Amino acid sequence: MRIAFFDSGIGGLTVLHQAKKLMPQEDYLYYADTDHVPYGSKTKEEIRRYVEEAVDFIAAQDVKALVVACNTATSVAIQSLRARYSFPILGMEPAVKPAVKNIAVSKRVLVTATPVTLREQKLHDLLLQVDQNHKTDLLPLPKLVELAEQGCFDDGQAANYLREATKDFELQQYCTVVLGCTHFNYFKDSFRQILGDTVTLLDGSSGTVNNLHRVLAEKNLLEQNSGTIRYYTSGREAEELRPKYDLLLNRLEKMLNY
Secondary structure (H helix, E strand, C coil), rough: EEEEEEECCCCHHHHHHHHHHHCCCEEEEEEEEECCCCCCCCCCHHHHHHHHHHHHHHHHEEEEEEEECHHHHHHHHHHHHHHHHHCCCCEECCCHHHHHHCCCCCEEEEEEEEEEHHHHHHHHHHHHHHHHCEEEEEEEEEHHHHHCCCCCCCCCCHHHHHHCCCCCCCHHEEEEEECCCCCHHHHHHHHHHHCCCCCCEEHHCCCCHHHHHHHHHHHCCCCCCCEEEEEEEECEEEEHHHHHHHHHEEEEEEECCC
């Protein structure tokens, strides 16, 4: 049986990459809803419908667990998915808790994500729990999703966009920037250009994958398979995308140094 990863596009590959490093002998399914990307500009009703259609398809592929590797989809649809299916379903959450826990004295945390994720009550409930001293600020960065889907990683567009988006922020006051969208991990080098080397970039991928491993172990679902990945896009098998996705996974391996 396979472990499934779902995202609106290529962002969830950043979480799949972490899973393959921790569990290299598991078999995986990756589903990108490319017909409807990006989710961050859609209504909640549209997102919920797209996600449920996708997971209906995924559930028929003999999967043993699902990671909703998209912060936006998690914030909108995770509860309805868990009520709908019996296999374990894990979601993404901006890494606000560890960021605030380890905050430096007199410093702040900047949480970046899509507009939908930043508006959702799920995030604001989390902030109420962990940030009683109001040390976090929120910054939507929707264009990074578009740039990632277009493959615009090294042409300077992302760095220019980040400079413009952060021009009203005093960046020296931040010790941590939370990457609250899985697409943002492709641009760690661009964030470094803007923030320098003293700011910590924090995302929720490793925490989600560690939790996935724990859940599978508890349910005795860990397997020793061949480590294959099967790709789908919006209800269609997408083997033709394997070369592109392999290149993206290689890029993520290089991003580990950032």
